[in-house]
Amino acid sequence: MSSTHSTTALSWRKLYLSRAKLKASSRTSALLSGFAMVALVEINMDDKTPTVLLILFSICTTLLVSVHLLALMISTCILPHIEAVSNVHNVNAVKESPHEKMECFIFMAWSFSTGFGIILFLAEITIICWVQFINLSKEAAIVSTAIVVPLLVLFIAFAAFFYKKLISHKYENYNRDLEDLEHEFNQLQNHSAIDHTNTSQGIQLV
Template identity: 40%
Template sequence: MVELQVQVPTGCPDWLFSLFAINTTMLISVHVIAAMISTYILPSIDSVCAGQELWEGSGLDPSLWGVKPSESPHERMRGFIETAWIFSSVVGLFLFLTEVSLLSWVKFWDVCIPAATYGSIAVVPFFLLCAAFCFRFHAILAGHTYEVRALGLRQVEEMKERLDAANDSYA
């Protein structure tokens, strides 16, 4: 897509070339950012996992040696990991489908306008399917998160009630 060859001179309008260039740049940038985040986070997670395996395999209690195994960086970097996933999976997917549509217009503008039109129309069902999947997947994840948090709150309320009951019995 970056090495697109177009007839010169072309009747394709400048605004379409500009839109294609902007979309291509955004598509590549989104995937580079996602790859960069993933590249920097993976070694940190590997080192924590290796440290935990070392202590578990030794049969020793790290607290006896004054060592506190650090929490995994993926907990602290959850926002970055989710950003990488959203960039690569959601934004990148929609930019790629837009890229295919724009590519058909830039490539076929001088050759056959109906081909460019049909190329764009062919992308629409996949665009809608991907959008529906993303919304459904997000709804499922949000529902699960809500259920887990609600369960946690119920457990805290039960603990409070038991503590209150214990305090009342001592009073």
């Protein structure tokens, strides 16, 4: 009974975590893709802008919008089914949620929105600064790049550190669950051995 209760609690925790990830992904993707579209429409360009910058800007903007729209589509498709189950006040309703079967897609949406998408967003800011300032002040474009690059390195370092700690935390939880299961198994074995001994003694007395 205790093992079944622990498994059900773990499934509910995964469900709530998946729901939180999808909500964060949908909000972040909608915001950043909207910004990219506004930047694409409102940015000022002239004939003096180098072709290389225009190509980089078009590639980065297309990738940024596509990645975030993909994350938004995944979140929009999966989230309603998880929300429907999470609002049901039944312990066994968690089995009806698709969060475990769709775990790879949830991870994809989360990674695209908060990982790859933010890196593209920082690159987009840098390219926009170059497109806007290269004909006015090349020093301003260089300064903006010098500010964004350390932030990008810091972001990647934080992401690596975060996922390392997260994996370590999951590994410790799995070890703790295995130890609990092993302890329960040993207790069942001891009870079985005691019951068997008592039964054998009862037969001998008879």
